[in-house]
Amino acid sequence: MKKILSIFSIIVLGFLLVGCKQDSSKTIKVGVAFYPMDDILKLIQEDVKKDGYDLVISDISDYQANNRYVNNGNLDANMIQHQYFLNIFNQANQTNLVIAQPIYHATFVLYSKNYQKVSDIPQNAVITVPDDQTNLSRALYLLHQAQIITLKDGKYLNATLDDIKDNPKEIVFDLIHQDTLAHKYKETGLAVMYPKDALSLNLSGNQEQLFVEKADDVTNGFAISLATRESLLNSDKIQVLIKHLTSQKVKDFLNNEYGWASRPAF
Known part of the structure; x- marks a missing residue:
């Protein structure tokens, strides 16, 4: 009797496993x-x-x-x-x-509380940017697009501060965690961040957007x-x-x- 029950249990377990597998294949x-x-x-x-x-x-x-x-x-x-x-x-x-x-x-954006044009940014201005590698590179490339800095050729995708070829305004970069960008923007008034971050500052649409990332082969x-x-x-x-x-x-x-x-x- 025990042997019969054991065989029956194995058969039932087999059906359950097959059933689970089939369900998984449709999930x-x-x-x-x-x-x-x-x-x-x-x-x-x-x-x-x-x-x-x-x-x-x-x-x-x-x-x-x-x-x-x-x-x-x-x-x-x-x-x-x-x-x-x-x-x-x-x-x-x-x-x-x-x-x-x-x-x-x-969308990735350079936000400014005080300036209406990129050319208004003064010498030695502080720009807050994300400190993680991918978003830092993207922020630097955005500033390269805006002609605020110039990056070394071929250093667009993994750019660091060391890859800045030309920085005519002698911009100072404030690197912080992306989650704190919006808070720090209140102090510096210049930051590269996503509109979803700006939303926490009650900024919507193009409010305080100084330069928006352009679509090209890199940003795509x-x-x-x-x-x-x-x-x-x-x-x-x-x-x-x-x-x-x-x-x-x-x-x-x-x-x-x-x-x-x-x-x-x-």
Whole structure:
């Protein structure tokens, strides 16, 4: 009798495991980190459902952990980063995550409380910029675009302060954590930050925006993108996600609801 029960238990367990595997194959798990990533995915959740998949959204603010979960299979994909950040993660962790689809460009802006034109910035002015590598490089490239500084040729994507070739106004750079940029802006009155940071200062639209990052071959690589494992890139799961993430519905949302801080990348 015990032997029969044991065999029966094994059979039942086998059916359960198969059932779980089948359910998992029809579930797409995607990691996000901040607005509007989760809102975009919620917008397409029912559309993905019609294509036979349950879209599960995981809010994980730690970017490193978010990528590790994609790499180890706990997540199928995430939508938290641009190509340059992913390159740094892959190099540091010996992983091979890939960009599946650029989704939107988050606007990067030089804000000023006191000046109306870039040419008004005085000698020895202090500009607050993010201290992390990817956002620092992006901030320096924005200032290069604005002709406030000149970067060395070929040093745009991973620029540091040492890569400044010319600094005619002798700008002083105040490097701080991105989360404290808005607070520090109250003191310095000049900062490179995202409109979502400025929103905490009750700044909306183009208020106090002195120079907005221009689209070019370098800045196009900063688009927030859907990333996944290379082995999943051509899977039906990822292709279904791409189909709905690049829909007119998402484009309209980005233009109408998030146009103050972004533009579509598709």
